[in-house]
Amino acid sequence: MAKNNVKLMQGNEACVEGALAAGMKFFAGYPITPSTEIAEISSLRLPKVGGKFIQMEDEIAGMAAIIGGSLAGLKSMTATSGPGFSLKQENLGYAAIAEVPCVIVNVQRGGPSTGLPTSPAQGDIMQAKWGTHGDHPIIALSPSSVRETFDLTVKAFNFAEKYRTPVILLTDEVIGHMREKIEIPSPDEIEIIDRVQPKSGLEEYKPYEVNEDQLVPDMAPYGGEYRFHVTGLVHDETGFPSNDSNVAESLLNRIMKKIDNNIDDIALYEEYKLEDAEVAIIAYGSTARSAKSAVDMARAEGIKAGLFRPMTIWPFLDKQVTEVSKKVDNVIVAEMNLGQYVIEVERAGNKHTKVSKCCKANGQLITPDEILAKIKEV
């Protein structure tokens, strides 16, 4: 018989389990297919662990509410899909500049607009990075299995808290809705990171003050003993708005550097049969499962294929993709859109190798055969 902690679970369910394991205490959202189970299960589970769930009037309010929940000190998450992700962009920018830790799950479906509500896609790759205006830091993670959905949801909370930034879990309909075996790790196997609380006195506290070697300011719960101001305007270390170009420059530099300087900590990826590979597939999320099958099928026919699977989509894994590009004659990017991640791969890899794409955006998962055909073509 299977062990007690081995379960058959849906990706969306594993996302909630991961969030709870990471310490989520607040969920706000507006249910949308194919992410609805995340809201549904959160509404059942949160009250049992002393947390709160609220269904807001719309997607925009759902995003605003988790910013408030997180500022007040609770680990907070929302979940959505394409149309809702578009609506959340303005407040996502607010979370980025105000440095509010939060997790936004986007279970991707076919777009644009209301598109294909029940079919998978990976069309929000660029939106995850550039959907909100202005230069801003972002972290986006993409799981390929139910277990990894659990693990990366925990990571998403950890990165959000550690770097005081919104983190996007960029999953898709296939991973969100499929059920597969998952062995839930025990609490002592799970690393949990909490935001750093200020140590200064109540009078001296400046909410955005950092030491010389510090990139992430300490964070007090809003509404508590420490009184401070939070704004989407450019602000100085007191949290109050400023038009000073030096203040603007130093704020923007710092919030970008806190991600860029820590990319080795944030970079999560898997390499599969790449050691002697002559052609490398680069794929993420559900497509990476097809790509792995395609690699095995190609190997069975004597073709030296391998897979590079980024779990960290943003920041882009420049160093690793460049290394892969130097090693192989061909790189094929497989993704369920008409060519998004491939643009970054071309930028990093074009001078070292030939980059091609295996793209599809008709609501169907790319099959191993389609990727194998592309391997044979290049």
Add this chain to the structure above:
Amino acid sequence: MSNQCEIRLSGSGGQGLILGGIILAEAALNDGKNAVQSQSYGPEARGGASKAEVIISDNDINYPKVRECDILLSLTQLACDEYLHTLKENGVLVIDESVKTPDRDDIKVYSLPILKTASEKIRKPMVANIVALAVINQITKVTTKESLEGAVLKRVPRGTEDINTNALKEGFNLVNA
């Protein structure tokens, strides 16, 4: 891939095929195997053609969707017409007796009174999915009997254990008869 079994359960919406797929996958987990369950997912909750898909394997399962299946269950004519072509050569087709036996000599066909057993013998049409699972299990041994029973009892609503145990028994008997 030879130790990988791909199963498609088809019928009409409301026949409990998705729950059937979940139970089958959990039974496989009980056997210590890997399993992936997915479904066609449309706006229609009742009626129309519905299907659930399960892949059972000793190894990791990468591509999670069923393409050509080893086992096809069709509880309605509509579903059989739609999915028969996806059944592999030498595959097993299980149909309700109300479905016309198709004209394919490269497959094994089992035509059994699954719906009638549920509605007349057990007097609960909604256990047709459980009868069907027992039939599939008895024919193909895709999971052990014990694992299937354990998975059924874990998933069915409290208070319906006896009815469902009975449905399993009648399903096993249909094949033995």
